[in-house]
Amino acid sequence: MDSPKYKEMSTTTIKDVSKQFGISADALRYYERAGMIPPVSRTAGGVRDYQDEDLRWVELALCLRSAGLPVEVIAEYVQLSQSGSDTIPNRLALLEQQRKVLLEQQRQTGAALDRLNHKITVYQNALKTGTLNWNKEET
Amino acid sequence: MDSPKYKEMSTTTIKDVSKQFGISADALRYYERAGMIPPVSRTAGGVRDYQDEDLRWVELALCLRSAGLPVEVIAEYVQLSQSGSDTIPNRLALLEQQRKVLLEQQRQTGAALDRLNHKITVYQNALKTGTLNWNKEET
DNA sequence: TATTGACTTGGAGTGGACTTCAAGGATTAT
DNA sequence: ATAATCCTTGAAGTCCACTCCAAGTCAATA
Numbered sequence: 540m541d542s543p544k545y546k547e548m549s550t551t552t553i554k555d556v557s558k559q560f561g562i563s564a565d566a567l568r569y570y571e572r573a574g575m576i577p578p579v580s581r582t583a584g585g586v587r588d589y590q591d592e593d594l595r596w597v598e599l600a601l602c603l604r605s606a607g608l609p610v611e612v613i614a615e616y617v618q619l620s621q622s623g624s625d626t627i628p629n630r631l632a633l634l635e636q637q638r639k640v641l642l643e644q645q646r647q648t649g650a651a652l653d654r655l656n657h658k659i660t661v662y663q664n665a666l667k668t669g670t671l672n673w674n675k676e677e678t
Numbered sequence: 679m680d681s682p683k684y685k686e687m688s689t690t691t692i693k694d695v696s697k698q699f700g701i702s703a704d705a706l707r708y709y710e711r712a713g714m715i716p717p718v719s720r721t722a723g724g725v726r727d728y729q730d731e732d733l734r735w736v737e738l739a740l741c742l743r744s745a746g747l748p749v750e751v752i753a754e755y756v757q758l759s760q761s762g763s764d765t766i767p768n769r770l771a772l773l774e775q776q777r778k779v780l781l782e783q784q785r786q787t788g789a790a791l792d793r794l795n796h797k798i799t800v801y802q803n804a805l806k807t808g809t810l811n812w813n814k815e816e817t
Numbered sequence: 818t819a820t821t822g823a824c825t826t827g828g829a830g831t832g833g834a835c836t837t838c839a840a841g842g843a844t845t846a847t
Numbered sequence: 848a849t850a851a852t853c854c855t856t857g858a859a860g861t862c863c864a865c866t867c868c869a870a871g872t873c874a875a876t877a
Contacts, residue, residue, distance in 0.1 A: 553854080565836055568856090573834090584843050586854055595817045599793065606790030607746070610834065620817070624810060631801040638794045641787050648784050651745030654738065655777045662770040671763060678734045678759070693823075704866055707826090712864090723873050725824055749864065 550588040559594075560601060567597070574614035575600045577621055607644060608637055689727040698733075699740060706736070713753035714739045716760055746783060747776055 557564045570576050576596040579587045589597070596617070603613050616633055619626040665671040696703045709715050715735040718726045728736070735756070742752050755772055758765040804810040 563836075564854095566834090569835060572856095582843095584854085586843075592817070599817050602786075602793055603790050604834095606787045608790065624804075627801055627804055627810070631798065631805065634794050634798050634801065638791065638798065641791050641794065645784065645787050645791070647741075648745045648780050648787070651742050651747065652777065652780050652784070654741055655773050655780065659770065659773050659777065662766055662773065665763075665766055666770065671766070678731070678738050691824080702866075703824090705864090708865060711826095721873095723824085725873075743864090 550582055550586065551590075551594075553587045553589075556589050556594065556597060560597060562601065570597070570600055570610075573610050574617055575604070575610055577617055603637075606641055608640070612637060689721055689725065690729075690733075692726045692728075695728050695733065695736060699736060701740065709736070709739055709749075712749050713756055714743075714749055716756055742776075745780055747779070751776060 553564045553567055556567060571579055576593065579593045580590050582588050600613055600617075604610070612633070616630060619630045619633065661671070661673065661677075692703045692706055696706060710718055715732065718732045719729050721727050739752055739756075743749070751772070755769060758769045758772065800810070800812065800816075
């Protein structure tokens with residue numbers, strides 16, 4: 540009774556994938572509907588049965604989403620990828636554009652981290668010495 | 679007639695600050711309402727008149743927001759900062775927690791950048807040679 | 818004094834990314 | 848055969864961070 544569901548457990552269900560990536564099944568369906576991944580393979584009964592390629596798309600989508608790229612942009616890349624090699628220049632342009640976005644984001648996060656680190660140092664010092672000494676330009 | 683508004687232009691209005699930081703006046707009011715910055719100084723008539731310290735708070739809020747820290751978290755930091763030095767350990771804990779968040783975010787953005795860079799290289803090559811050669815594990 | 822125009826507030830509306838729901842279909846267990 | 852699950856879809860709901868709006872106030876100018 541080791542949970543053989545759906546024939547001989549030959550399928551990789553949405554639940555399996557959900558667990559594997561730590562994302563809800565609802566989110567996976569949403570990703571597919573939104574075009575962030577190409578249509579997933581199905582069984583005869585219409586149940587999703589993720590193949591290796593489907594899983595690779597899911598992984599890519601999650602990687603890009605976790606960096607903050609909008610669903611719409613990822614969907615556009617997927618759409619181009621499904622539309623023949625004519626679209627390679629378009630894909631390249633899209634990827635280069637998004638690289639810029641991520642680099643800028645990286646920069647801003649770095650700036651915020653610098654602020655946090657500075658404050659942390661000051662507060663740690665305050666705790667050690669019992670006195671807060673901001674210089675006049677700080678909040 | 680060099681636009682002297684409100685007495686001798688002694689005030690720094692929300693409009694001025696809006697321009698200075700490239701953020702809408704509505705957003706600045708929202709930031710204040712949400713507690714992301716402490717209450718801004720006002721004229722006798724109730725009009726906001728941003729002082730240097732107010733501006734420093736705005737700048738901090740923007741820096742942290744642009745890195746993606748939630749409004750709620752920034753508001754909590756501001757609230758603690760307005761509540762006496764008893765809250766220094768709390769502030770420190772909050773800052774260290776958020777540093778972790780930003781470092782993780784930095785990591786994820788880096789991973790996505792690696793993916794983008796790799797794809798960009800492959801596509802550039804495809805354009806040069808006229809052939810796409812993904813290795814078998816790619817999308 | 819009246820008009821103009823920027824400011825005020827509270828509240829409603831928007832967009833993005835899910836999340837939850839209702840109704841129904843498929844597969845395995847009894 | 849029927850119940851118990853798990854799956855399906857489309858649509859509605861939620862949360863966040865603004866953004867916009869209506870009605871009213873304030874300050875400088877005609």
